Amino acid sequence: MISNSRAAHRDHDHERCQNAALAQARALCQHRSARLTPAREAVLHLIWRSHQPIGAYTLIEQLGAEQGHRVLPPTVYRALDFLLAQGLIHRIPSRNAFIGCPFPEVRHRNLFLLCRRCGAVAECSADTLDQAIASTAARAGFAVDGHSLEIDGLCQQCQ
């Protein structure tokens, strides 16, 4: 099992957390010959400002403020598409919002822990859970491509 809940749902040195994520993203993109352009990196940076999922229009607004001029939706959505394709971020469907992926280098299936009080989202991956999903689907004769699992509740610090 991998998880970033100890960071996401607690006080921590987020400056460091954020810088590590960006450094990793740069390294990964270089390795893949994927172009992490200034626009894309700016969006990733904004997403990593917190552990709360952020909406596309908030990004548009903040990016506009940063750059001193109006930013239009496709600019941000294109950056988001790239970051999603590279596995650097995830979309949280129930929130129509985006969150940085703490494990972009590892192929994994996701599980999000969404705290209803602080709003922070942690990401986990657990083999036992993947197996339970696979076997439940198998019992219905269903061939699994992928899944999305969001768990709502209270993180340890907010209980």
Next chain:
Amino acid sequence: MISNSRAAHRDHDHERCQNAALAQARALCQHRSARLTPAREAVLHLIWRSHQPIGAYTLIEQLGAEQGHRVLPPTVYRALDFLLAQGLIHRIPSRNAFIGCPFPEVRHRNLFLLCRRCGAVAECSADTLDQAIASTAARAGFAVDGHSLEIDGLCQQCQ
């Protein structure tokens, strides 16, 4: 484990399936003293016309056609809110769409099997999976309120 995948993902007498769902909804609402008004029942009926999730604006359009006059969004959203609160339907976040619940009388956690080919959605509930989710969350110190699990893939008939 409960599941409606044998019906949802196969040919079946859907007329019967639909009538059963409506009858059950009426009985349940009566038992709870919840008012299944004509508007609400009309929306539920439209949702049960198929096993594919249906969007709010499709409902608005179809309801307008049925009633012979323009229907506005709040009309449908209010009905949806009621049906969701009564557990008679579910929302599929990744699709922004709604699907009838085959087990409204049973308190359960949901798991949806979404077929990418035929578009039909089956609902399952499995204790082993609930336990795996609970234990994974527990390892992160997370107190679970509820969850949403969507599994994408191919149903048996579409493989």
Next chain:
DNA sequence: CAGCAAGTGTAATACCATCACACCCATTCG
């Protein structure tokens, strides 16, 4: 019958996402 709560109708608006087209720029290759 007054007061209240639930349900409904309507217009307007907010929020989320995509399309279509133009332009720029770096790379490639004749």
Next chain:
DNA sequence: CGAATGGGTGTGATGGTATTACACTTGCTG
């Protein structure tokens, strides 16, 4: 060298999803 190509970006318009605010009705209840 220069045309062709393809990826990335800027911009206006549009499409799709959901909520707010306010007015009105109806049925119940004190």
